[in-house]
Amino acid sequence: MVRLFDLLESYDYGELHLSREGASDMHAVVAVHDTRLGPAIGGCRFLAYDDEREAIVDALRLARGMTYKAALAGLPHGGAKAVVLRPQKLFDRAALFRAFGRFVDKLGGRYITAEDSGTGLDDMEVIRSVTRHVVGTGGGSGDPSPFTALGVRRGIEACVKLKLGRESLEGVHVAVQGVGHVGYYLCRELDAEGARLTVADIDPLKAERAMREFGANVVPIDRIFDVACDVLAPCALGSALNDETIPRIRALIVAGAANNQLAQPGHGDDVHARGILYAPDYAINAGGLINVALELTGYEEQAARARTLQVYDTIYEIAERSRRTLTPTYRVADLIVEERLAKAGSAAGARGTGVAGRGAP
Numbered sequence: 617m618v619r620l621f622d623l624l625e626s627y628d629y630g631e632l633h634l635s636r637e638g639a640s641d642m643h644a645v646v647a648v649h650d651t652r653l654g655p656a657i658g659g660c661r662f663l664a665y666d667d668e669r670e671a672i673v674d675a676l677r678l679a680r681g682m683t684y685k686a687a688l689a690g691l692p693h694g695g696a697k698a699v700v701l702r703p704q705k706l707f708d709r710a711a712l713f714r715a716f717g718r719f720v721d722k723l724g725g726r727y728i729t730a731e732d733s734g735t736g737l738d739d740m741e742v743i744r745s746v747t748r749h750v751v752g753t754g755g756g757s758g759d760p761s762p763f764t765a766l767g768v769r770r771g772i773e774a775c776v777k778l779k780l781g782r783e784s785l786e787g788v789h790v791a792v793q794g795v796g797h798v799g800y801y802l803c804r805e806l807d808a809e810g811a812r813l814t815v816a817d818i819d820p821l822k823a824e825r826a827m828r829e830f831g832a833n834v835v836p837i838d839r840i841f842d843v844a845c846d847v848l849a850p851c852a853l854g855s856a857l858n859d860e861t862i863p864r865i866r867a868l869i870v871a872g873a874a875n876n877q878l879a880q881p882g883h884g885d886d887v888h889a890r891g892i893l894y895a896p897d898y899a900i901n902a903g904g905l906i907n908v909a910l911e912l913t914g915y916e917e918q919a920a921r922a923r924t925l926q927v928y929d930t931i932y933e934i935a936e937r938s939r940r941t942l943t944p945t946y947r948v949a950d951l952i953v954e955e956r957l958a959k960a961g962s963a964a965g966a967r968g969t970g971v972a973g974r975g976a977p
């Protein structure tokens with residue numbers, strides 16, 4: 617049995633929306649984590665789940681991360697996530713996403729949807745036909761990866777300044793794990809700044825492309841953590857920082873695009889104890905979110921670039937405060953967010969607007 621209220625309590629939530637439309641076989645979950653800073657934004661996953669509980673837990677887990685990412689990026693948004701359960705039998709995709717769009721519309725702008733695993737531009741276009749509360753459609757902000765990479769490069773620059781006392785990336789050695797969408801653009805950014813690159817990817821063609829285009833040294837995927845370098849940039853899967861990999865790291869800085877790099881929060885304490893400066897993932901990889909969120913106020917590429925460049929300041933502030941207070945960076949990032957949310961909550965309270973916090977109506 618799915619014990620819904622116990623689940624909400626364990627994830628510190630109050631607001632979860634469920635919708636079903638029989639005709640299109642649409643079963644969807646929208647978890648709204650926090651709206652103190654503004655309407656909640658977050659992608660829509662479209663995956664097959666073994667059971668409903670798993671789908672709900674996925675939405676709850678990911679929505680909270682969106683609150684933190686948006687707040688730290690200084691965006692006027694809270695965090696949310698949607699999960700649409702992929703039907704087990706044949707289905708009409710357009711009808712299903714139209715039904716999901718109507719569900720989003722009924723939430724009246726509390727939730728703004730976007731692409732995520734299993735959804736694409738075409739689905740967002742279908743959703744757009746029934747609601748305006750969607751970003752990441754054709755004619756909008758386009759591929760977020762170059763913006764994510766730009767932000768990561770800026771975050772690396774901030775770490776290099778603080779940890780190595782260097783003003784530029786000229787000659788700085790960066791080992792990049794995964795040269796897919798973001799990893800490739802990151803290599804391009806770093807190469808343009810004169811950095812030296814070592815890369816690894818399970819897809820040899822992608823690694824070879826980085827070698828060809830940027831003169832990167834290629835190593836086998838199981839050697840990337842052993843590379844003696846200045847910066848390790850995880851840009852592949854989650855949980856890159858774990859019991860097995862941390863003791864092998866020979867870089868002074870870990871700063872990359874991958875989500876959920878810490879296998880467990882305690883691994884953030886481990887890297888800190890080893891004197892490694894870790895740029896919290898949700899702080900350094902916010903460029904894509906910044907880019908897409910700007911669609912809501914009229915998208916301009918220059919403005920998106922300018923906002924993304926500010927990832928430097930965010931990472932610098934976190935790293936500097938971590939050094940001053942001897943607190944691991946992942947905790948400092950969380951603290952900054954919690955301070956911002958508390959301030960927004962009390963400002964709303966003082967205005968008597970009753971802006972919803974975690975799950976207020």
Ligand code: NAD
Binds near residue numbers: 793795797799817875
């Ligand atoms: P992607 O799938 O295009 O790239 C990932 C790359 O990692 C692929 O080339 C894959 O072959 C490689 N890879 C997988 N396992 C590997 C391993 N064990 N060792 C080395 N390489 C491996 O994905 P992406 O869009 O570039 O995203 C990369 C990471 O950044 C993900 O964690 C994603 O959640 C995160 N992220 C992406 C964006 C964005 O704008 N795309 C924004 C924020 C966060």
